[in-house]
Structures are given as C-alpha cells and as structure tokens.
Amino acid sequence: MTKRVLEMTVNGEERSLAVASYRSLLDVLREEGGLTGTKKGCDVGDCGACTVIMDGKPVNACLVLAVEAQGAEITTVEGLQSSPDDLHPLQEAMMEHGASQCGFCTPGILIMAKCLLDRNPHPTDEEIRFGLSGNICRCTGYTKIFDAIRTAGKRMAAASTGDGTKAPDFSKAEA
Amino acid sequence: MTKQDFRIVGKSVKRADVIEKVTGEGKYTGDYHMPGMLYGKIKRAEIAHAKITRIDVSRALAYPGVKAVLTHRDVPRVLHYGSPHPRSASCTKDQYILDDRVRFWGEGVAAVAAISEEVADEALDLIDVEHEPLPGVYDIDTAQAPDAPQLHDVGPGGNLVIPPVRIERGDVERGFAEADLILEGEFEGGRPVPTYMEPNVCVADWDGSNKLTFWTSTQTSFMVRGALAEVLGLPLNKVRVLVDHMGGGFGAKQDLFQHEFLCALLAKQCRRPVKMEFTRRETFIAGRSRHPFRMWLKQGFRKDGTLVARDMKIIFESGAYGSHSPGVTNVGTASATSLYRCENVRLDGRAVYTNTPISGAYRGYGVVQTYYALDIQMDEAAERLGIDPVEMRLKNAVREGDIAPSGHPIVGCGLEACISHGADAFDWAGKRNNPNRSDPRNPAIRKGWGIGCEMHGSSAYPGIKEQGNATVKMNEDGSVTLLTGAAGLGTGAHTALAQIVAEELGVTFESVSVVHGDTDVVPWDIGAFASHTTYLVGSAAKIAAAELRERVLARAAELLQESAENLGLVDGIITVRGNPGQSITLVEAMGPTRGVPSEHLIASGSYTPTKSYSFAAHFVEVAVDTETGIIECRKVMPVHDVGKVIHPIAAQGQIEGGIQQGIGHTLTEDYVIDRTNGRSLNAGLVDYKMPLSMDMPDIETIILEAAPDPGGPWGAKGVGEDPIIAIGPAICNAVHDAIGVRFHHYPITPEDVLKGLKARREQP
Numbered sequence A: 001m002t003k004r005v006l007e008m009t010v011n012g013e014e015r016s017l018a019v020a021s022y023r024s025l026l027d028v029l030r031e032e033g034g035l036t037g038t039k040k041g042c043d044v045g046d047c048g049a050c051t052v053i054m055d056g057k058p059v060n061a062c063l064v065l066a067v068e069a070q071g072a073e074i075t076t077v078e079g080l081q082s083s084p085d086d087l088h089p090l091q092e093a094m095m096e097h098g099a100s101q102c103g104f105c106t107p108g109i110l111i112m113a114k115c116l117l118d119r120n121p122h123p124t125d126e127e128i129r130f131g132l133s134g135n136i137c138r139c140t141g142y143t144k145i146f147d148a149i150r151t152a153g154k155r156m157a158a159a160s161t162g163d164g165t166k167a168p169d170f171s172k173a174e175a
Numbered sequence B: 001m002t003k004q005d006f007r008i009v010g011k012s013v014k015r016a017d018v019i020e021k022v023t024g025e026g027k028y029t030g031d032y033h034m035p036g037m038l039y040g041k042i043k044r045a046e047i048a049h050a051k052i053t054r055i056d057v058s059r060a061l062a063y064p065g066v067k068a069v070l071t072h073r074d075v076p077r078v079l080h081y082g083s084p085h086p087r088s089a090s091c092t093k094d095q096y097i098l099d100d101r102v103r104f105w106g107e108g109v110a111a112v113a114a115i116s117e118e119v120a121d122e123a124l125d126l127i128d129v130e131h132e133p134l135p136g137v138y139d140i141d142t143a144q145a146p147d148a149p150q151l152h153d154v155g156p157g158g159n160l161v162i163p164p165v166r167i168e169r170g171d172v173e174r175g176f177a178e179a180d181l182i183l184e185g186e187f188e189g190g191r192p193v194p195t196y197m198e199p200n201v202c203v204a205d206w207d208g209s210n211k212l213t214f215w216t217s218t219q220t221s222f223m224v225r226g227a228l229a230e231v232l233g234l235p236l237n238k239v240r241v242l243v244d245h246m247g248g249g250f251g252a253k254q255d256l257f258q259h260e261f262l263c264a265l266l267a268k269q270c271r272r273p274v275k276m277e278f279t280r281r282e283t284f285i286a287g288r289s290r291h292p293f294r295m296w297l298k299q300g301f302r303k304d305g306t307l308v309a310r311d312m313k314i315i316f317e318s319g320a321y322g323s324h325s326p327g328v329t330n331v332g333t334a335s336a337t338s339l340y341r342c343e344n345v346r347l348d349g350r351a352v353y354t355n356t357p358i359s360g361a362y363r364g365y366g367v368v369q370t371y372y373a374l375d376i377q378m379d380e381a382a383e384r385l386g387i388d389p390v391e392m393r394l395k396n397a398v399r400e401g402d403i404a405p406s407g408h409p410i411v412g413c414g415l416e417a418c419i420s421h422g423a424d425a426f427d428w429a430g431k432r433n434n435p436n437r438s439d440p441r442n443p444a445i446r447k448g449w450g451i452g453c454e455m456h457g458s459s460a461y462p463g464i465k466e467q468g469n470a471t472v473k474m475n476e477d478g479s480v481t482l483l484t485g486a487a488g489l490g491t492g493a494h495t496a497l498a499q500i501v502a503e504e505l506g507v508t509f510e511s512v513s514v515v516h517g518d519t520d521v522v523p524w525d526i527g528a529f530a531s532h533t534t535y536l537v538g539s540a541a542k543i544a545a546a547e548l549r550e551r552v553l554a555r556a557a558e559l560l561q562e563s564a565e566n567l568g569l570v571d572g573i574i575t576v577r578g579n580p581g582q583s584i585t586l587v588e589a590m591g592p593t594r595g596v597p598s599e600h601l602i603a604s605g606s607y608t609p610t611k612s613y614s615f616a617a618h619f620v621e622v623a624v625d626t627e628t629g630i631i632e633c634r635k636v637m638p639v640h641d642v643g644k645v646i647h648p649i650a651a652q653g654q655i656e657g658g659i660q661q662g663i664g665h666t667l668t669e670d671y672v673i674d675r676t677n678g679r680s681l682n683a684g685l686v687d688y689k690m691p692l693s694m695d696m697p698d699i700e701t702i703i704l705e706a707a708p709d710p711g712g713p714w715g716a717k718g719v720g721e722d723p724i725i726a727i728g729p730a731i732c733n734a735v736h737d738a739i740g741v742r743f744h745h746y747p748i749t750p751e752d753v754l755k756g757l758k759a760r761r762e763q764p
Helices: A025-032 A089-096 A106-119 A125-131 A143-159 B018-023 B058-062 B117-124 B140-144 B172-178 B221-232 B258-270 B280-285 B325-335 B367-385 B389-396 B415-426 B428-432 B493-505 B533-560 B586-590 B648-667 B723-739 B750-762
Strands: A003-010 A013-020 A051-054 A057-060 A073-075 B038-044 B050-056 B066-071 B093-095 B108-114 B128-133 B165-169 B181-189 B201-206 B212-216 B239-242 B274-277 B293-301 B307-319 B345-353 B442-458 B468-474 B480-484 B512-516 B567-570 B573-576 B579-585 B601-607 B612-625 B631-641 B702-704
Touching (some): A051 A106, A057 A106, A089 A106, A089 A143, A089 B018, A106 A125, A106 A143, A106 B018, A143 B648, B038 B117, B038 B258, B038 B280, B050 B108, B058 B066, B066 B117, B066 B258, B108 B117, B108 B258, B165 B325, B172 B307, B181 B367, B201 B258, B212 B258, B221 B239, B221 B258, B258 B274, B293 B367, B307 B325, B307 B367, B325 B345, B325 B367, B367 B442, B367 B723, B389 B415, B389 B442, B415 B428, B415 B442, B415 B631, B415 B702, B428 B442, B442 B533, B442 B723, B468 B493, B468 B533, B480 B533, B493 B533, B533 B567, B533 B579, B533 B586, B533 B601, B573 B586, B579 B586, B612 B723, B631 B648, B631 B723, B648 B702, B648 B723
Parallel strands (some): A003 A073, B038 B274, B307 B345
Antiparallel strands (some): A051 A073, B038 B108, B050 B128, B066 B108, B165 B345, B201 B212, B201 B274, B293 B307, B442 B612, B468 B480, B468 B601, B567 B573, B612 B631
C-alpha cells in the first residue's frame, strides 16, 4: 500500500505523518498520531464522539479522509487546555457539574461546545440543545451537560469582558 | 440510625477519574496499542438457523497480511456459560466458542487476525461457508408450538431456557371471588438495546510463561477471568484481566462474548497481541438487548381500590442463547409479588429461545417489563373505580415489613414518601384537574399527566449470594490506597467508595486514591451490576476503613503514650480527647521516627448482604400531537428514595440518564428483527432512534433520604437501575390522560397513536 506524507498542525504542533490514502482522519489521529482522546463510537458519522476542529469548524473525524486534512489546522480534546495545569473552562465545568459519566462522548461534546461558545458566547438553552444535536450521550440525559455549558459560557463571557474584573465564582453552584 | 455530621459523604466532591475523561488522557481498552499488534475480525453468518456443511478458509489464509483464521474445527469445544456468574440462578451453559451450527443471523462462524483492520475485513469475504438451512423460529409463539424446531439439546426442551418459574402466595381464586372489579390484559415490549457509546473491545497478549493478559471493556473482570480460564484450561493466576476506563455497559457488558474467547485464541496462535473491536453495527448484532416480552395480567380490586388478586404469565424472548434469561426470568417474575401489595398472587415466568440475537442483562433486568404492565393496569383500575391514580397507588403501595421479591421483609421502604412528596411538588391535583388540555398555539396538541412507580433491589440476592470486598492501605506518608475489584463503568462508583473510606477512616477525600481493574492485584469482585456497588462494596470498604483506623490509632497511641480509645482522627489529624492542644498528623504517626521504622498498615473488609430496596415515583407531562401522532415528553419529575446519598450529583446523573433510556424504550427505541428470517433491520444509530439533546425533557430530580437500609453504608441503597423503570408506565399513563387512548406495549409509535385515535373515534 502506497503511503502519502501528510503535513498538518495538530494542537499547535506541526506533524508529518505517512498515511495510506484510504485512512480516515480519526484513525490517523488515534493511531499514527497517537492522540487517543478522540473516540470512535460508530465510524459512520452518527454519534459525534470523534468531533475535532478542522480549520475552525467542527467535523466528524471519521468522515474526513486524512489526506483531505493536508495543510489543515486540527484541534482535538488534548489541545483544549492551554497548559497541563490550566484546564479550559468547559473542562472545569464538565467536572463540576457531573456532566461526564462514562466519558466516551465527552471529548466530542467538549469540542462541539467550544465551537458553539466561540461562535455564540451567549447561547440560549435551545441553541445549546441544537448545538449538541449531533453528539450522542447515553449516560447523563444531557441535563448536566447543558448545566456545564451554561456555566462555562458565563465564565468565558465574563473573562472576555476585558474590564479586568475577575470571573464570577460558580464553583459552589449546584454543589 | 443516629444522626451524624458528615465531612465527605453526601457532598458532590470532584470525581477523581473525571479529569482524565475531560482531558482525553483516560485510557479506554481501544486506546491501547502494542508493538506487533494484530487486528481480529469475525466472520458473521448471513442466515439465522443452519448447519455448517463446509467452511473453506484457504483463500483467506493465502491473503497477504493474514496471520491466522479460526473456525469451529480449530477452537476448544467446551460448552460454556454466556453469563458467567458462578453457581448462580443467572446462568445456563449453552454456548460454544464456535459451533458447526448457526442459531442467529450474525452469529460468528470464523475469526481472522491480520496486520490491519482493513486486511482482516477483506479476508472475511474470502472465507467460504456452505450451509444446510434449518427451519427457524423467529417469535415466541412459533418457538413454543408443539412441533417447533429446537435450538438446543440442553435445557428442559420445548425451546424453554429453564423450567418455568412459578410463584404462588395466598389463594388467587378466593381473591378474585372477593373482587368488585377484575381487569385482564395483554402487554408487550420491544427490543431496546443498551447502546453504550464504547463498542465492545478487547486486546489479548500471551507471555512466554503461557500467561494471558487481557484488556477488555467489561463490568465483570473476574467473571471474564473465570470463564476464559475454564474454557482455555488455565489456572486463574495465568489469566490477568485489566480494565481501566470503560465507555458504559448498562448491564450488557456482563456477558462473556464470543469475540473475547476468539481474541485470546488468535493471540495465542499468532504469538502476537491481537485487538478485536466491534463496529457499531456489531454492538447491535452481537451485543445484548433487553428481553422482548409478552405478558398476560389479570388483577382483582375491591371498590375502594384495594388489590385482592393477581394472576400473571410472562414470557421473555431469550434469542438464540440463554445468557441472562434465567436471572431475568426469576427477577422479573418475582418482582410481580411486590410494588403494589397483594396477598393472593399466582405468577408464571418463562424464557423462550428463538433464532434472533441474544437478549441479556440490561439495566432494570426483567423488572422494566413487569412493572410496565402492573403500573398501567393500576391506572386502568383507578379510572374504572373513579379513584385518583395517586390515591390508588398510596392505597396499594408496599410498606415496611411486607415480603419483598427477595423473600425477606422490606426494611427501608420509601415508596409512599416518594408518591406523596412528588404529588405535592408536581402539583398533581392541579394539573390533572385542569380542563384545558390543548396547546393554545396548536389545538391539535393535547397535554396529559401521568405517574409510574417502581422498586428495585440492590444486589442480586437471592439469585446470587454476593460478596463485596475492599482492601485499604495506609501509606507511610498518611496517604491511603483503596483496592477494589468493582468496575468503573462510568457511574462514579469509585469516587463514592473513596468518599466512604475517607469518611470512616477520618482522612481527607483527596488523600484516598483508588486502584481497580487488575485481577492480579485487587480483591475478588463479582462485578458492577444489580445496583449494588455503593451498597455492597461500599459496606465492605467501610468495614476495611474502620479496621484500618483502629490499627492507625493503635500505632499513634504508642507514640503519644495514650490509650487508643482516647484518640480521634479527623481530616488526617490525630487528636487526644479532652486535650485539643495535643495532636499529631498522620505523617508523623505513620512515618519513621528515631527507633521506630515505618509500618505498612493494611486492612480488608468483606460483606455478604441480602438486599435492600430503593423506590421511586415518576411524574411526567406529555404533549400528544393528534395530527402527527408524535408524543413529546415535556417534563419529568423523578422522586427517588435511595437511602443515604453518598454523592448527590452522581446520584442525580444516574437518575437523569436512566430517564433518557426509559423515554427511548417507551417512545422510539426498538431493535427490529425481521420475523420471517431473523435478519436485523436497524443495526445503527440513525435507524435505532434514541432520545438526544433536542428530545430530552426538563428533568427536576428529587432525591429523598426517606428510608435508609442498615445494610448499606450509613443506610445507602442502590440507584443505578431504578430510574429506567417507572418512567415508561408514567409516560403511557400520561398519554392516556392526554388523548384517552390506552396502550399496552412499548415503544408507542406515532402510527400507534394515530391508529388508537382512529379506533377511539370509530367506537360506537
């Protein structure tokens, strides 16, 4: 099987990977790329567990051929946090609200929620529901996921107001 | 139970395992990759019942990259359990790893190991299988016909998995003679599947000493170890089963699956690690579903609503193998002795083989089916007798001291509390008496409100006499390690166990870490199922922590020259009673001091309970579109009694997730098998429709610590399975309230609603 050398930026790091042309972006990220945070729940684009950001847009990595990602910028769940000790507000909120049970859908939900909040910092409840309509969670009934996204959204919006005020402390909320 | 102030129990502490889930660092079985690893795939039958007459693997073996092919000729022929709970009522030996006979469409007939998944997949098409078709039975009626083709040589015959389960109490005929109202009806349910997000996956690796290391996504690692060792002819210490994170199970990952044996055998033959991962399609075809069922129910009531007689026959469809059918039949049948008290009961439960995919364990294990019917008929009786459904349930609800399905008197019974509390909080009377049922924006939409109730045992007693185990170690710096065999399938059970240890021992939550998922290291465990981990393993952990506390204090007593009874231990600080100034930290107590070396302190706890029961009442609002037939579940108020709550947010999460699955069962989820040939018709996440983010109602969860059971830690009882049970009948009853049509089955589809409305309009 002939392989092609693929260049892409994954979580800010330039990667050069030799891949067979039939391989999906999901398989390449997980195997050749060693980034197993992105999950394979169906491999046919139904479940959203493999959602990653490709050039600013959420995609099901199982439906993208890796060769289509030539030159692309990819963000996976491993790239959400700015440093090992500094989690993304969505990651913090998911933990606090109990929004992750088995956790298999969590990477895809985090990525999709990040895209949602980046595009729309003040989503309504309906917009949050619609934003996650391609992500299957079978454990939580979604209630706690909605809570987490609302909390993270408020914190991110407060942090970006630029008036220097500290983000409100929601850590005691709903405890 | 004395009132106690808790430091850690009852607080929603941050789950220690979740940080790995949100960062993507947590390792699930499918994330493991080993040098030289091969990929296994299973060739699946495209016929539901047949004798294999010829199987030719030569073309597959010759295909570049293929390393091994196994058929029934190459694997040990050992009849084994599908559900490997030892010596329990929940098992039946009726499976071979591979057989020369096919019993359901999609059953594995051969396995391939190759250098990539793609090569393995391609090789499957090069295996030539010839069959002699056998007549099949694709529904429970055909299977029970006198001249029906038989699936198995083992078992009682007549395609029964086990002899019928019969339970009789009191005098049913006398009860019916005393009744003012007798209701009789047939109930049916489809084939919901658990649809855990992580497809089944395992990795097998053998070392030079002929020891198998086996990573697998399972709720029951010790059962996997036992069945693998038995079938492969190995001692238990030559099989090491590992599972770290797992992506859900909901009961179904309790079986020992065909691919798990085959993965181990392929790895052995190739002398290389082999990974086998289900496709999503395979999780339907080769996974496990809830048992489809049919039930006949006749009950007698007095004018005042009192239940006086119950006569029930239930038939569970087992599919091609027994798996959990014995357990489901026993539990499902026995559950009908309770929930609504009745002195005169006659129950008959059966499980029947058909040439369809295997039904197994799934959250709510036999009880979902039985209570669906009980609670709908309770509503019908209330309507006929002109009694409010809530009053009707309060009149008949089981009470403390009543005999539970387990055969023991119920100790902590919170059912009445759940019903009463929920009726007030939901404004039941106000809603039900509201004459305005139409949606002002769309008069075709009619609203309705309904109630359903449930009870569910923690632990599988008396079917399995279980034992919970825990080992707790105090390290020389005062940190604590808890070793448990309980699986972490996503519920937060390990966090609850760590909370229990920290509370009992007197240390901070953060100082306890949990080691799990390695059968070579952790104490034996029967598995995470039957809503029992917090109750059973939690009690064992509490026992172990209490013993360790004594030993720690004995060591500190020597250092402080005090008697141990005079010492207290809170948040890792040892204090002398009556002398607050004198205290030492655990580090000081445990670490070396001049002339006194560190000491390794360890304590184990074992706990063998009977059973506690948890209770719930669910209140729902539905909106039924009378033009499209679509039922929308708009609001749910689940009111649960789970005894002492260890972690409120995790407990709520269990309830809300259970409701999601229960709504699915009732309205949209059904894995459909063609009843003419056994073929699977909707094995995928688009055609098998689950409630997702756009479909979920507002859920207002209420947890009452109404009736603790002294068998659990501080009175804690189970919560995992309860929420999936009451939601179904609550929806069905609410639909009746909305449109006056009574359904006796699930899922209730839009077509059913439109047909029901038409029939109602045409009624004379």
